[in-house]
Amino acid sequence: QAQLVESGGGLVQAGGSLRLSCAASRSIFNGNAMGWYRQSPGKQREAVASISSDGGITTYADGVKGRFTISRDNARNTVYLRMSSLLPEDTGVYYCYARSGWTNYWGQGTQVTVSS
Secondary structure: OOOOEEOOOEEOOOOEEEEEEEEEHHHHHHHOOEEEEEOOOOOOOOEEEEOOOOOOOOOEHHHHOOOOEEEEEEOOOOOEEEEOOOOHHOOOOOOOOOOOOOEEOOOOEEEEEEEE
């Protein structure tokens, strides 16, 4: 069964750090690009970061470049999002996804709240 489970969200002060994790079932992790979106209050869901299946290519939204780092551990079927220098505007629900051909699989989301 295809499954993505996020963890690591929470409440942090501005300037702080969090690391999100997304554990995926092997069937949707192997050989697929992974990434993170976020849904901030009053905004549309936006892409935050992505990583290719072998980890060699990463992309970031302009607003998180230099502050967020995406990585993956193929032995653990897990993708990570390290977030540093967090800003109040980073607040939102963060969703992990796996892209398999024309199909995207989604996790249930994890809440990140950054207080000023």
